[in-house]
Amino acid sequence: MKKRLFTPGPTPVPEQVMLRMAQPMIHHRNPEFMEILTRVHEDLKYLFQTKQPVLVLTCSGTGGVEATMVSMFSPGDKVIAVNGGKFGERWVDMARKYTGNCVELKVEWGTSIQPDDIIAALKQHPDAKGVYFTHSETSTGTATDVRAMAKAIREHSDALICVDGITAVGAHELRFDEWGIDVCVTGSQKGLMMPPGLALVALSERAIKAIETAKLPSYYLSLKKALKSYKDNDTPFTPAVSLIIGLDESLQMIKAEGIENVWKRHQRLSAACRTGCEALGMRLFSNSPSFAVTPVWLPEGVEWKAFNKVLKLENGITVAAGQDAYAGKIFRISHLGFYDELDMLAVIGALEMTLKKINHPFEVGSGVSAVMKAFLEESVAV
């Protein structure tokens, strides 16, 4: 059976990227590799829309966020962290562990933090040294308006603006320099269409200045070490060579398509996905939908395990389950990275096949037809 992956990381890896990584190994201090890393460094600037350094670390996205915390702050530094899902929760835990002084801003799952919320928090905590928030929260499929948040924070505070862009970079518009962001982190297995194993970390001048004086201990995840090597287009430790070579290939694909077109494609596909699900009688989970992943409520009376079994074993489709309180209640369809219109048709078609098989009532063809209308009649025009 043909298998199709619709999970928000790992995401599908294009054939040319896989084959590029299957080339004979080269040494990371060889001129051949350093030429590749130099190009990757340049192309990552394009991806983040920045003139600032974007560091390549060999770790997951979580490791990338940790690298920023342990490299920019000192013990006792107050960090505000927004918790609107599994990943926001993680940054709260992490900040508590490292600086020992974290203000948690809880946001209901499926809703997004608003600029006014952060302004209120900053007024209450004028000594905050950093604010962490998530651009696209994977667990809830919810997007935050990073531009508005960054503007609000900068107008009311000198706190470093730290964006978890792990599931957003390459899916949502992001203008690192123009929007005045200080830190943005992503992972390779997301919009970059790569296997997991790399974190990419963009740093503003202010972030770099903070790194120079920060006092938390760090070694492997030290951005001070990484910045020093970056100047020579090198890395402080043996990097994941084959993954960086694959990244070179996927960045070429993004450049060829054009980053604004990539963002628009994600907006278009996510809108069609939502439309298709709603046409099948499924309610959307988020009131601020991410362009990377669409969570939907399971229809009344549909049991997750039976539904997923048919979807996966008979239709070859892997989607993501709901997490924590929403396990068994929602599921999440990803359209992050290497997807096109016909992929959306396929996943909605597979939902129809699955609902039919488990005898859940719906109008056959209504989902896929809504998807086609979304694309062809521009009812969800972007």
Added chain:
Amino acid sequence: MKKRLFTPGPTPVPEQVMLRMAQPMIHHRNPEFMEILTRVHEDLKYLFQTKQPVLVLTCSGTGGVEATMVSMFSPGDKVIAVNGGKFGERWVDMARKYTGNCVELKVEWGTSIQPDDIIAALKQHPDAKGVYFTHSETSTGTATDVRAMAKAIREHSDALICVDGITAVGAHELRFDEWGIDVCVTGSQKGLMMPPGLALVALSERAIKAIETAKLPSYYLSLKKALKSYKDNDTPFTPAVSLIIGLDESLQMIKAEGIENVWKRHQRLSAACRTGCEALGMRLFSNSPSFAVTPVWLPEGVEWKAFNKVLKLENGITVAAGQDAYAGKIFRISHLGFYDELDMLAVIGALEMTLKKINHPFEVGSGVSAVMKAFLEESVAV
């Protein structure tokens, strides 16, 4: 030109491993991947000769060693670290940074620490909580007798015995359980014949107990988190899926050859490499040679840059340069991982071609002939 890599990490990756990694991406919480990770966990036990857990982390070997330090110790804990080269130096730096209490045991480059040295240090520092030392120091091509060291440490101390096996695992005999080791770390791009990006960490019962009560903060590199996920053949953060799938393949190759045969092959190839170099009039650098990498002094009057240029650009061979005080004075030939007898013939043959081209006097054929004798007349029988 055909290129051949003789560097001690990254090392060559077998074709079947590269192609296995070039398969369509799967999700790390899929049963298909969990089956692979379960098998990898089992096979890593065989590699380390242990019944204990061997954790798979997405980071370099350095990240793996850091994981053990931040997970097993508390602030102020005294750690003895042996520094006999670039990597030993790193563990000293790291222990100073994290526990703030490191006793450095300096050993001259090219020589190995002896059990008596560590016994003396332990008598002077009976409060030491851990001892870090390197099985095969890459910068000096020098091996340490881990079995004897472990015995000496255990007879005189309760300190955790922590082995940097990064360049040794798969090249040197290692019996984790039998020798009473507490921690052993390796990296994927070494004896495991894989691209870089994974660290593998074996932990004794004593190490696991230490992890339960340790107080240094950790998150991404927390072995407490990793151990918790390990029980379910899972990982706490998105792992480098494609690399773990490749590791599954390379571990099958090691099992098929048999770990004792793998060790013997490395001993045989390293002996032949040393014999070949000496036959060409090159002096060996180490007085306790590693089976993973052979450092040799450049012959009198031979300039490194000119030599390496011919070796690399005309003969396609990449070796490793000398480091620090030995830059331009020695070079290092690796035979770690996916190498056989004919590869040793090739690298010594390339040295002959290179010496000829730069007009350095030697007897043509003496190097390769010494290699053949080493293999066929068992003058270096193992």
